[in-house]
Amino acid sequence: MGTPEFAVGILDTIIKNNFEVVGVITAADKPAGRGQKIKYSAVKEYALDNNLSLLQPTNLKDSEFLEELKALNANLQIIVAFRMLPKVVWEMPKYGTFNLHASLLPNYRGAAPINWAIINGESKTGVTTFHIDDKIDTGAMILSAEIPIDSDENAGQLHDRLMVLGSETVIDTLKLIEKEQVSPTIQEDNSEIKTAYKLDKPNPQGSPLDDLRKISAELIENAENPLDQYAKSYEKSIDKGDVKPPDNREIDKQLNIEISI
DSSP states (O other), X not given: OOOSHHHHHHHHHHHHTTOEEEEEEOOOOEEETTTTEEEOOHHHHHHHHTTOOEEOOSOTTOHHHHXXXXXXXXXXXXXXXXXXXXXXXXXXXXXXXXXXXXXXXXXXXXXXXXXXXXXXXXXXXXXXXXXOXXXXXXXXXXXXXXXXXXXXXXXXXXXXXXXXXXXXXXXXXXXXXXXXXXXXXXXXXOTTOOEEOOSSSOOOTTSGGGGXXXXXXXXXXXXXXXXXXXXXXXXXXXXXXXXXXXXXXXXXXXXXXXXEO
């Protein structure tokens, strides 16, 4: 299940490694841009180009969608950058549902893990696959892999490297599931865990983003700074003082690939 380019890279790798993809679920089409024209998501474009079965539900609890999902007869679901799933969906396949998240969990649960790793000046980050449960990014971990963050790296560059690493980690996870060799690790919560708050929503005073309002205008205006791809929208949010953490039900779009192994 998913929509962004990150999800397309994962889907493409799965297919090229000869796993059978019986269906793709992505967000419903929405108008975008000044003309409010309907624009297909990257995942939908890929699915259509590759003749993959495609579902675009507006309500994940809708009985018609659930029947269509069940009819795909997948024995595993993979999630990359989608919204929170109801239990009836993630429990449906024989082998359950796992998610790929672009951080080293339990750190940076939430909508913008790549951005926050850059903002906080982390020296490393990575990806994690984990079993879906009834909360956001809290399920038992299957595999993780890490990479260093270069001192001059921006979020777009890190995104592209994590997409490659994520693709490899998903394939490794699929092979473990295929061999029934998964040994999941429970995530441990503590007060030091960092959260990947969504960047484009209002934030109350006292949130972690308060400190970011002190970031100099020079950093925001510098085209070479780590946030260059997000500078315009982020600067606007800081200037207005209206950046807030996401509602836990509102984690960004995601790719749901139905897979038969």
